[in-house]
Amino acid sequence: MHDPVDEQALIQRAIDDPDAFQELYTRYVRRVYSYVASRIGHRQDAEDVVSEVFLRVIKNLDQLRQRQQTSFAAWLFVIARHAIADHYRKNGHSEEYISLDVAELCAPAEKQPDHLLSHNEESAYLYSLILTLPERKREIITLRFYGGLRNQEIAKVLGIGEKTVSAYLSRAVNDLQEKCHAAQSARGQIRDE
Secondary structure, three states: OOOHHHHHHHHHHHOOOHHHHHHHHHHHHHHHHHHHHHHHOOHHHHHHHHHHHHHHHHHHHHHHOOOOOOOHHHHHHHHHHHHHHHHHHHHOOOOOOOOHHHHHHHOOOOOOHHHHHHHHHHHHHHHHHHOOOOHHHHHHHHHHHHOOOOHHHHHHHHOOOHHHHHHHHHHHHHHHHHHHHHHHHHHHHHHHO
């Protein structure tokens, strides 16, 4: 996490200073991309949406000055959610399974190539389970684990209480664990037959 005071100063500078904006971009682009890619699933579309997110940030950065109580991360992910919704409205698609090429970009950078395919398959499988969750749980899971937001920030992004976020997150994680255990049991039974 970044020092909030330092980040506020950086945001103020970024309004007029391209280098400061570049630093903000560098801090957040991977998190935004992971979140957007987890919701869209196609590399090119995800890249286009992330570009749109940061264009909207550039155009509206001075508005953040008036919202002292809003964290930059929460504000940024509200913009990302709107850009994703606009993408679906414009293209008429629904969410799909995450593709392996997008999973690769969401993978931690320190992974070695021989572990990457296994990680990508696991990411795609996990995402397929996430897609089975109800919309609210799915959104909270993707904001938390793909976007890297804290519960307080998720609450601001979604306009709900922090306790509600905690409850949904807990239930969603439990649901995912149950689905994983059920799938593992089913695979074990198939091998035993």
